Amino acid sequence: MKKIILLIAIVSIALFGYFSFLPEKAQIQRARAIPNVVVAKVEVMPIRDEVEALGTGKAYESIIVTSKVAEIVNQINFDDGELVEKGAVLVMLRNDEQKAKVAVAEVKLAENLRELDRIRALVTSKTIAELERDRLQSLIDTTRAEVEQANAALHDRIIKAPFSGRLGLRQVSVGSLVTPGEQISTLDDVSKIKLDFSVPERFIQELKPGKLVEASAVAYPDRVFKGVVTSIDSRVNPDTRAVIVRAVMPNSDFSLLPGMLMKVKLIKQSREALLLPEAAIIPIQNNHFVYVVNADNKVEQVKVTLGIRTRGWVEITNGLEVGKQVIIRGILKVRPGDEVKVQQAENFKFAQVEGTEKSA
Incomplete structure (x- = not known):
């Protein structure tokens, strides 16, 4: 019985000593365990509203290469996908008949001009009335119009590039009949x-x-x-x-x-603004805070006003100054007033931060 009483006394003394020194040991451990946090300095960086x-x-510029007239293709001067300059001849259509019409109109014009030269002296000498000279002048003007018309019809058989660009796939071959509006190819600048x-x-x-x-x-x-x-x-x-x-x-x-x-x-819009990673923001009801590390490596809670939010970033419009050290990782390990060990964040500063809104 005495042994049991002695054993109980020894255990009680041991437990009393253990619990007496436990708070002091815990305080020593807490004093030594200073948390590590990652901080970033507040800087002004470019931000874009987009x-x-x-x-x-x-x-x-873009067109469908086609013909103004129905005619047989005589010559094709391009390959699929070729780059061409403005004015380059792409397609030649059969034009023998138009060449002949141009020649006939030019012959008639030359003959009428010679006739006009012959009668000018007669008109001056009153041998021929001026009315005859005026009639011949009208005939010359008509013949000139016929020459222009024949030349226009001849030029319609020559299809040229109206601007520089790249041609598409060829849709016709030599000898085929093309009609107005039929696609020969495409031309895109x-x-x-x-x-x-x-x-x-x-x-x-x-x-x-x-x-x-x-x-x-x-x-x-x-x-x-x-x-x-x-x-x-x-x-x-x-x-x-x-x-x-x-x-x-x-x-x-x-x-x-x-x-x-x-x-x-x-x-x-493109402008300069104070930016922080969104991970640094602590929302409490309708307010937003950040943890700032002061010169004594103590944590301070600072209320901030937010601006534009973007992919992982947020604009700070009020509450912070350039150069302040804000905790961006390790926030859950600290409270205001705690002493911390700081580590600077890598790759914090980017060349440009984008604020994006998607269109409907």
Whole structure:
């Protein structure tokens, strides 16, 4: 019995000693465990307000190469997809009959001119009435018109490129009969591309010629094509409540083709702003806060006002100054007043941050 009482006493003393020193040990451990956090300095960076839309590329100039007359094809001077200059002869149609008509009209004109020369002296001497000279002059004018008409019909048999561009696939062969409106090929000026896209009507006040656009195509995922807004449609579509905007983009290497679907970013505004990663924002009811590390490496809670939100970024319009260190990782490990060890974030500063709104 005495042994049991002695054992109980020893255990009680041990437990009393353990619990007496436990808070002190815990405080020592807490004092030593200073949390590590990742911070980023608040900096001014470029930010863009932009609208995203889908657009369709069109050739700057585009025609269907066709004939004005029904005639047999004598000669074809182009290959599929060939680049041609303005004025290049593409197709020659049979023109023997037109050449003969031109020759006849020129002969008649020359004869009438000679006749006019002969009677001028007679008119001067009153041998022939002036009426005869006037009749002959009218005949000469008519013959000149016939020459021009014959030459026009001859030129209609020569199909030329009205502008420089790239030809499409050839649809006719030598010896085939072409008729007015029948497609011989296509000709597109793709040195520049017109890009048409829809923008919601709520942005109409901000739409002006000269606004910059950036576009990308599925065929070129790593390229950004830049252009300028040149015109805005005069009507809003009553079904979509959107207006068509047209931009023009250089295409000197002919990478873009008419008909391509492109993702467009219309840059409404570009400016400088204070930016932070969204991970730094602590929402509490209707307010927003950040944890700032002061000069003593202590955490301070600061209320901020937010501006534009974008992909992982947020604009700070009030509450912070340039150079402040804001915790962006490790927020859950600290509270206001805690001492922390800071580590600077890598790749925090980007060349440009985009604020995007998608069009309807």
